[in-house]
Amino acid sequence: MIKIAIFGVGLIGGSLALCFKGKPGVTVVGHSNNPHSVQKYMKREVVDHATTSMEEAVQDADFIFLCVPVGNLEEYLVKLANLPLKKGCIITDVGSTKASVAACASRLQLKDAHFIGGHPMAGKEKSGVEAATSHLFENAYYVLSPDETTPEEAYLRLTELLQWTRAILVKVDPRLHDDVVGAISHLPHIIAVALVNQIAKYNETNPLYQNLAAGGFRDITRIASSDPIIWRDILINNRDVMLKLLTDWNDEVDRFVELLQSYDGEGIQEQFRTASEFRSSLPERRKGILTSVFEVYVDVPDHPGIIGQITMLLGNHKVNLSNIHIIESREGIHGALRLSFRDEAHMDKAIELLKKENYTVHV
Numbered sequence: 094m095i096k097i098a099i100f101g102v103g104l105i106g107g108s109l110a111l112c113f114k115g116k117p118g119v120t121v122v123g124h125s126n127n128p129h130s131v132q133k134y135m136k137r138e139v140v141d142h143a144t145t146s147m148e149e150a151v152q153d154a155d156f157i158f159l160c161v162p163v164g165n166l167e168e169y170l171v172k173l174a175n176l177p178l179k180k181g182c183i184i185t186d187v188g189s190t191k192a193s194v195a196a197c198a199s200r201l202q203l204k205d206a207h208f209i210g211g212h213p214m215a216g217k218e219k220s221g222v223e224a225a226t227s228h229l230f231e232n233a234y235y236v237l238s239p240d241e242t243t244p245e246e247a248y249l250r251l252t253e254l255l256q257w258t259r260a261i262l263v264k265v266d267p268r269l270h271d272d273v274v275g276a277i278s279h280l281p282h283i284i285a286v287a288l289v290n291q292i293a294k295y296n297e298t299n300p301l302y303q304n305l306a307a308g309g310f311r312d313i314t315r316i317a318s319s320d321p322i323i324w325r326d327i328l329i330n331n332r333d334v335m336l337k338l339l340t341d342w343n344d345e346v347d348r349f350v351e352l353l354q355s356y357d358g359e360g361i362q363e364q365f366r367t368a369s370e371f372r373s374s375l376p377e378r379r380k381g382i383l384t385s386v387f388e389v390y391v392d393v394p395d396h397p398g399i400i401g402q403i404t405m406l407l408g409n410h411k412v413n414l415s416n417i418h419i420i421e422s423r424e425g426i427h428g429a430l431r432l433s434f435r436d437e438a439h440m441d442k443a444i445e446l447l448k449k450e451n452y453t454v455h456v
């Protein structure tokens with residue numbers, strides 16, 4: 094029997110619990126200091142058992158997942174270091190920053206357990222166990238940060254367990270993680286919140302701002318509704334990285350100020366062109382059983398009607414496309430199309446048809 098203890102059965106802890114619960118030979122135990130939360134975990138059936146006792150949760154546990162706010166991770170590690178743990182037990186976390194928790198674990202020199210930091214790059218603006226879902230991590234990157242003391246055997250045991258999440262596991266150094274995730278996750282959260290607050294101030298004198306706010310505003314501000322405590326902890330913890338990133342952000346804002354002051358239309362167009370190019374190169378990651386990713390890339394010459402030709406070819410043979418993306422669209426340069434399919438059979442049929450028409454296809 095594999096016992097998994099989860100501390101903090103909220104959005105992320107609850108979603109992990111749902112990935113593991115019911116799997117052969119697995120028992121999932123949830124912990125909270127609050128008896129009402131313990132009852133809720135049981136009522137919602139996200140865990141097999143729940144308790145307010147830390148000792149009971151970790152007794153004989155093979156894996157311990159710390160899914161509490163970043164500001165509480167060190168306190169939990171210190172508590173665990175003083176409890177009897179099963180020999181070889183793996184402690185991991187899901188915190189959105191990795192350097193400080195890794196440093197804390199290495200200072201503590203856990204006796205019988207191995208700490209391997211983790212961070213699934215998936216989430217929502219909603220929090221709590223009510224928002225948990227077993228599909229949350231599917232096709233998402235999941236960072237793991239073993240260090241030089243981590244036995245290969247322990248790392249492999251954790252990666253094997255995490256296969257149930259259907260995430261893509263990737264090893265990243267904790268400091269590099271905080272730099273990169275600061276830029277692609279933490280900075281966007283600050284920008285979204287600052288933007289909403291700017292508009293909310295205008296709205297105080299005229300509700301038309303709120304009434305007219307449409308798709309653009311909603312798209313860029315979804316994450317402004319994220320949990321204040323979770324994000325307070327993340328930003329304070331990654332403070333140094335964030336201060337540097339905000340300086341660079343000010344430069345980006347200043348660039349637009351200069352472009353507008355000098356009526357530089359071409360410069361503005363160039364900003365949108367380069368942004369669109371990078372954004373369309375981001376891999377699409379769809380979640381859910383029915384929306385697994387089956388993608389191919391097709392080299393295409395730059396001439397009008399090429400997308401129509403390809404969609405017609407596939408449509409005529411009843412191949413269902415779920416999405417089509419232009420990766421490179423600069424004039425005179427060969428580009429690529431990313432074609433997405435809902436299942437493997439349609440993807441295979443598309444590859445066969447495209448190759449027959451002499452297109453270069455990359456799978």
Ligand SMILES: NC(=O)c1ccc[n+]([C@@H]2O[C@H](COP(=O)([O-])OP(=O)(O)OC[C@H]3O[C@@H](n4cnc5c(N)ncnc54)[C@H](O)[C@@H]3O)[C@@H](O)[C@H]2O)c1
Pocket residue numbers: 100101102103104105106125130160161162163165187188189190212213214215216217218219220221222320323327
């Ligand atoms: N929300 C996201 O998109 C996301 C994505 C990846 C990782 N994370 C990380 O996952 C962790 C959990 O975030 P979440 O989004 O699941 O939040 P959440 O609020 O949904 O869950 C947090 C859990 O921790 C418990 N908790 C809160 N304060 C506590 C305290 N002081 N002591 C003990 N338990 C406490 C809560 O009861 C809850 O069960 C955080 O470290 C966060 O950085 C979040």
Ligand SMILES: O=C(O)C(=O)C[C@]1(C(=O)O)C=C[C@@H](O)C=C1
Pocket residue numbers: 188189213214215216217218219277278279316319
């Ligand atoms: O999709 C969202 O709502 C998220 O905020 C998820 C998100 C992100 O910024 O991408 C947020 C925090 C995490 O630590 C990882 C992922």
